[in-house]
Amino acid sequence: MNRSRMPLVAAGLAVAAGLATVAALTGPVAAEPNSDASTPAASVTTDQVVTWGASADRTGGSFTDQTVRNIVHTSIGGKNLRISLSNVFGDRIVTFDSVHVGLQSTGAAVVPGSNRQVTFAGSTSVTVPNGAEVLSDPLPGDVPGDTNLTVSIHVRGASGTLTGHNLAMQTNYVSAAGDHAADVDGTAFTQQATRWYWVDALVVDAPQQVDTVATLGDSITDGYGSTRDANRRWPNYLARRIADQPPAHQFAIMNEGISGNRVLTDGAGVNVQARFDRDVLSQPDVRTVILMEGINDIGGGVATSADQLISAYRILIARAHADQTCILGATLTPFEGAGYYSPAKEAIREQVNTWIRTSGEFDGVIDFDQVTRDPANPKRFLPAYDVGDHLHPSDAGYEAMANAVDLRQLECTR
Incomplete structure (x- = not known):
């Protein structure tokens, strides 16, 4: 596992994780010039x-x-x-x-x-x-x-x-x-x-057993359609789940989603392959990255076959592993009814999801498709999880996605 890639200096101080007091940030930690290093x-x-x-x-x-x-x-x-x-x-x-x-x-x-x-x-x-x-x-x-x-x-x-x-x-x-x-x-x-x-x-000192999880994706990771000012993106819900875990199993969460982003070409923001180093691998103490991206490539006609996305995923997997970082693959959620949907594009999405689930090339799989789709029509969101555009989840959909993450997978070690 990679450690503290940014030029930071460890302070050797304990962390009071989750202190939500007004006194926080109000003054410096008092120095202890006579403290014994053995304490x-x-x-x-x-x-x-x-x-x-x-x-x-x-x-x-x-x-x-x-x-x-x-x-x-x-x-x-x-x-x-x-x-x-x-x-x-x-x-x-x-x-x-x-x-x-x-x-x-x-x-x-x-x-x-x-x-x-x-x-x-x-x-x-x-x-x-x-x-x-x-x-x-x-x-x-x-x-x-x-x-x-x-x-x-x-x-x-x-x-x-x-x-x-x-x-x-x-x-x-x-x-x-x-x-x-x-x-x-x-x-x-x-x-x-x-x-x-x-x-x-924002970077903080945390106990050594605490690592960073990077969530990497497009508008669905960025939280499009979630309630403004309420912090109801799926990475926010995931962070709150993790906060309830014992200290030895906690993680910091960073959200590296860009609305409209693509895997294969620049769109909104540079493509995910081009920004992978800056947004993920160069950040402090990233242990695991969750990758969910590709629906804009499919919907926008950039990816005309599943193999194009699979090849790009393999490149990202190899780069993560070379950096001793785990990478979890998340399936692409339904999009029938969205403006850029077509049956041919749906076939590509299903082929990509099958590969994510069965290839064994990611360090783990999070099946966002399975938990958000309508059992009566798996090509569509469950109505309660659809914000209304048939492409993005509602708050309830984002919460369901976060609840689908097996927290044990975040502790993957390479």
């Missing part, structure tokens, strides 16, 4: 894991001397929060001269006393070249699990082309001109946004 607290070994992630993509619009307040939802709790900011799709160098993180109160407001400044190599300002990303210094203190955080970023001057995530399923906020990252009230944030901007991962 249990000092001997705990930690790793970095991704408690929240969203794949970077090119987004529309631009900002000039404005502050964005992103609302993100943690999976597992931890310590020593680090913020990853991405300018991968930018067309110029950008400078972020004020970055703060706090606990969301309501809307754009932050819980008083929780909004703290983030630094980069000791500086409150960081300049990021186009095509690059940067990781902050650790912010001492506890980070609560299953909680909304605010990540507020002020850009100096003009941003140019924005890097972000287009389908947040979360209301975010943009200010009028000026640096409002430190503001506790939300009055300066006069615009709402349905995208996340610049922030692409």
Whole structure:
């Protein structure tokens, strides 16, 4: 199993996973200069894991001397929060001269006393070249699990082309001109946004036995059609199931779905083969990846045979295994009634699913098709699980998908 691929420094501190207290993020962990390294607290070994992630993509619009307040939802709790900011799709160098993180109160407001400044190599300002990303210094203190955080970023001057995530399923906020990252009230944030901007991962220290699970896919993993601001994507439901497990069997969950994404060619976002390293293999402590992608290739006519997708899956499997990372294959859910459905395309989907189930090439199989289809018409979603477009699940459908994951498979070892 691969360990901590990003350039992070282990802090050697215990984690209070899932601490949902207002006191979290309000102050640094007190130093203990006279502590004995032989004491249990000092001997705990930690790793970095991704408690929240969203794949970077090119987004529309631009900002000039404005502050964005992103609302993100943690999976597992931890310590020593680090913020990853991405300018991968930018067309110029950008400078972020004020970055703060706090606990969301309501809307754009932050819980008083929780909004703290983030630094980069000791500086409150960081300049990021186009095509690059940067990781902050650790912010001492506890980070609560299953909680909304605010990540507020002020850009100096003009941003140019924005890097972000287009389908947040979360209301975010943009200010009028000026640096409002430190503001506790939300009055300066006069615009709402349905995208996340610049922030692409939150990293925390967790006990060594805790690893990261990456969910990789398209709009169904991204959570299209789920209730906005409610965190009801299937990876969210999965994270809540995992949080109920004993500490030795817990995982951080990162969501690397991109709505409209494809396996074989670029569509919305670069294709999954091109982004596999950046979005999965380079992230901290990824033990297992769950791959569910291909329906857009089939529906859009890019994949004209099952063999094309199978060949691409084999490449991804080989790359994961070369990196000592497990990869689980998830079957493609029904889509009869969707705008790009045809009987010929359905035949390809069924052939792909048969291969996923029977080839034995993935490290495990999650049968999302079986749990979401209508027994009376297996080519369609069960009506209660259909958001209405016959392609995407409802909240109940996303929950059923999460419940179909055998949690023991996440502990796969290579």
